[in-house]
Amino acid sequence: MTGINLRGIDKRYGSVDVINNFELQINPGEFLVFLGPSGCGKSTLMRMIAGLEEVSAGEIHVAGRDVTHLAPGARDIAMVFQHYALYPHMTVYDNMAFGLRNVGVPRDEIDRRVQEAARMLELVPLLERKPVEMSGGQRQRVAIGRAVVKEPLAFLFDEPLSNLDAALRGRTRIELARLHQRLKTTMIFVTHDQVEAMTLATRIVVMNAGRIEQLGRPMEIYHRPATRFVAGFIGSPAMNFLDVDRIEAPNGFVAVRLPDGTTVQTSVPAAGLPTQSKLTLGVRPEALSIGAAEESDVLVGNAEVVERLGDQTFAHIALRNGELVIVQAGADSTISVGDLVGVRLDHSAVHLFDQSGIAYHAQARSVA
Amino acid sequence: MTVAMKVEASADRIQARKRGARAGQRWGNALFILPFLVVYLLMLVIPLFKGIWISLLEVDMLSNSADFVGLDNYVELFSDEIFIGAVLNTFYFVLISTPVFIALGLALALALNRPGRTGATLRAIFFGSSVLSVTIVTLVWKLVLMPHHGMLANITESVGLPSLSLLTSETWALPTIAVVTVWWIIGLPMMLFLAALQQIPREIYEAAALDNASRWRTLWSITLPSIRRTVALVAIIEVILQFQLFGQAQLMTQGGPNNSSRPIVQFIYEAGFRNWELGYAAAASQVLFAMMLVAMAFQVWLSSRKQAY
Numbered sequence: 049m050t051g052i053n054l055r056g057i058d059k060r061y062g063s064v065d066v067i068n069n070f071e072l073q074i075n076p077g078e079f080l081v082f083l084g085p086s087g088c089g090k091s092t093l094m095r096m097i098a099g100l101e102e103v104s105a106g107e108i109h110v111a112g113r114d115v116t117h118l119a120p121g122a123r124d125i126a127m128v129f130q131h132y133a134l135y136p137h138m139t140v141y142d143n144m145a146f147g148l149r150n151v152g153v154p155r156d157e158i159d160r161r162v163q164e165a166a167r168m169l170e171l172v173p174l175l176e177r178k179p180v181e182m183s184g185g186q187r188q189r190v191a192i193g194r195a196v197v198k199e200p201l202a203f204l205f206d207e208p209l210s211n212l213d214a215a216l217r218g219r220t221r222i223e224l225a226r227l228h229q230r231l232k233t234t235m236i237f238v239t240h241d242q243v244e245a246m247t248l249a250t251r252i253v254v255m256n257a258g259r260i261e262q263l264g265r266p267m268e269i270y271h272r273p274a275t276r277f278v279a280g281f282i283g284s285p286a287m288n289f290l291d292v293d294r295i296e297a298p299n300g301f302v303a304v305r306l307p308d309g310t311t312v313q314t315s316v317p318a319a320g321l322p323t324q325s326k327l328t329l330g331v332r333p334e335a336l337s338i339g340a341a342e343e344s345d346v347l348v349g350n351a352e353v354v355e356r357l358g359d360q361t362f363a364h365i366a367l368r369n370g371e372l373v374i375v376q377a378g379a380d381s382t383i384s385v386g387d388l389v390g391v392r393l394d395h396s397a398v399h400l401f402d403q404s405g406i407a408y409h410a411q412a413r414s415v416a
Numbered sequence: 417m418t419v420a421m422k423v424e425a426s427a428d429r430i431q432a433r434k435r436g437a438r439a440g441q442r443w444g445n446a447l448f449i450l451p452f453l454v455v456y457l458l459m460l461v462i463p464l465f466k467g468i469w470i471s472l473l474e475v476d477m478l479s480n481s482a483d484f485v486g487l488d489n490y491v492e493l494f495s496d497e498i499f500i501g502a503v504l505n506t507f508y509f510v511l512i513s514t515p516v517f518i519a520l521g522l523a524l525a526l527a528l529n530r531p532g533r534t535g536a537t538l539r540a541i542f543f544g545s546s547v548l549s550v551t552i553v554t555l556v557w558k559l560v561l562m563p564h565h566g567m568l569a570n571i572t573e574s575v576g577l578p579s580l581s582l583l584t585s586e587t588w589a590l591p592t593i594a595v596v597t598v599w600w601i602i603g604l605p606m607m608l609f610l611a612a613l614q615q616i617p618r619e620i621y622e623a624a625a626l627d628n629a630s631r632w633r634t635l636w637s638i639t640l641p642s643i644r645r646t647v648a649l650v651a652i653i654e655v656i657l658q659f660q661l662f663g664q665a666q667l668m669t670q671g672g673p674n675n676s677s678r679p680i681v682q683f684i685y686e687a688g689f690r691n692w693e694l695g696y697a698a699a700a701s702q703v704l705f706a707m708m709l710v711a712m713a714f715q716v717w718l719s720s721r722k723q724a725y
Contacts, residue, residue, distance in 0.1 A: 120625040134623075
């Protein structure tokens with residue numbers, strides 16, 4: 049088991065700074081997921097760890113060894129590519145054996161490793177096939193097998209599921225989780241899919257514009273997003289954001305006034321919050337519920353769209369000031385389009401964001 | 417009952433009409449290939465058979481008469497030492513030039529397959545000579561190879577070597593023509609190889625780098641298998657082209673010295689348009705055609721065999 053240490057990594061293309069002074073300690077045996085939108089630098093970072101991109105400055109250490117300027121093959125790291133990158137003219141067996149032959153692993157040892165990986169990944173009947181004769185899912189398994197046989201210090205996965213259909217993506221995700229439990233090797237996974245990140249990660253690095261927005265365990269990131277960017281990026285449907293004004297509250301917690309005049313007493317401690325009056329209230333759909341429009345302390349609005357997913361229902365409510373909020377209603381909710389309803393807020397589950405996007409959380413929320 | 421019958425009958429009529437319409441449409445589709453078919457028949461198929469027919473005649477251009485002589489022209493050809501020499505010369509030329517086109521074309525493509533201005537400029541320079549006409553190319557090279565005053569003579573003289581006169585040497589005349597030909601049209605194989613190299617996904621090279629493949633191993637195990645089809649294509653194109661060697665030999669050596677650089681096409685030209693023996697020239701043309709056909713079939717067989725492997 050090994051850790052990976054990124055120290056002060058810079059990446060510049062000409063005069064463009066893509067990544068600036070990036071610091072990260074990846075623990076041994078950890079499944080770390082880089083999550084972020086396209087162009088946030090997550091793939092570049094992974095490619096620098098693999099040695100496929102030069103770093104402009106900084107150091108990369110794998111298991112205590114400085115690999116910053118080593119060739120990709122000398123880093124003892126295996127990578128699974130988004131488009132599989134199998135050698136098209138080689139059989140599955142040769143695809144997996146190629147890397148081992150290049151470093152002079154004895155023939156019987158190569159055979160043992162390939163057969164073992166093939167058994168684990170259910171590739172045994174495919175060993176003599178060529179990539180062109182296989183489905184996308186099978187190719188992806190071969191790509192994973194090619195990484196596994198190397199018995200590397202760390203695995204890198206560059207959006208490996210994005211070319212698979214939804215059902216296969218779900219299955220492969222579970223296979224990857226099992227693989228990690230079995231091998232207990234450090235794995236680094238790049239994705240823009242929050243479901244993959246939430247389900248696979250030991251820790252998630254949420255990235256934006258070449259910086260770490262937040263580093264933490266999945267549920268910690270979900271319940272206590274560090275910034276408005278993270279709050280909006282994690283969760284589906286996304287968190288609702290409402291512009292609010294801070295008002296005086298004597299009890300030590302922040303109260304805010306919504307644009308329609310409704311006041312909301314939050315469980316966010318007033319101490320530590322900047323004194324600015326303009327804030328953003330963030331509340332996830334599951335922290336909202338549908339009530340009657342006549343109730344007190346509710347936001348009143350009309351249902352514009354109702355999405356029934358079977359186990360739950362999402363109602364899109366247009367508030368009186370025109371803002372749209374998404375509410376998670378129960379599976380058997382009777383709400384229908386056009387209904388005038390009240391939206392109740394779980395005060396203990398709201399988040400406040402100051403104008404720079406920094407988050408402040410309600411106190412009652414415990415972290416899983 | 418009657419209503420049902422009527423409906424059935426009208427359904428049959430509709431079916432029949434549909435069938436007719438479909439058949440008409442199918443014949444109409446053939447119109448799209450008609451222009452090609454006409455040109456192909458007029459310019460290729462008919463002349464081919466006409467050529468075979470002429471090769472069985474003894475044509476007298478002056479009296480405008482032709483006598484059927486059967487295979488006499490062919491019998492005469494194979495006892496004609498100059499013709500046998502031309503066949504051997506042509507094979508020799510194809511044999512020495514085609515591998516060079518493949519090897520050098522690939523080497524240039526590998527060296528110049530890079531972004532940036534230097535690569536683009538060099539690609540343009542290497543391709544540039546292909547646009548010159550054969551007269552210009554041979555003129556330039558005759559100046560280079562001129563005994564005593566040419567560029568090559570100046571170079572050998574400056575390092576104290578005796579002056580070479582390659583075009584008047586029986587051993588070197590044809591290889592020299594091969595060098596000139598390679599210099600002239602190396603651009604096309606290079607471009608074909610470049611196009612093939614750029615089709616190889618970058619990720620495969622990255623996977624190979626992570627798999628510890630050395631540069632040679634990458635070239636041998638990744639690049640070459642990926643462009644196998646292009647290698648076969650270039651080989652086929654060059655075999656077809658080089659079997660038809662004519663202009664360079666005609667302009668640089670006139671087939672000499674002592675017929676050592678006379679290719680088949682030049683032989684055909686001389687038989688047909690200098691000696692006016694049209695039947696004889698047509699027979700020689702058929703032999704060239706057969707040689708190219710055999711060579712092509714062999715190459716196609718070779719490349720398909722490799723693919724199956």
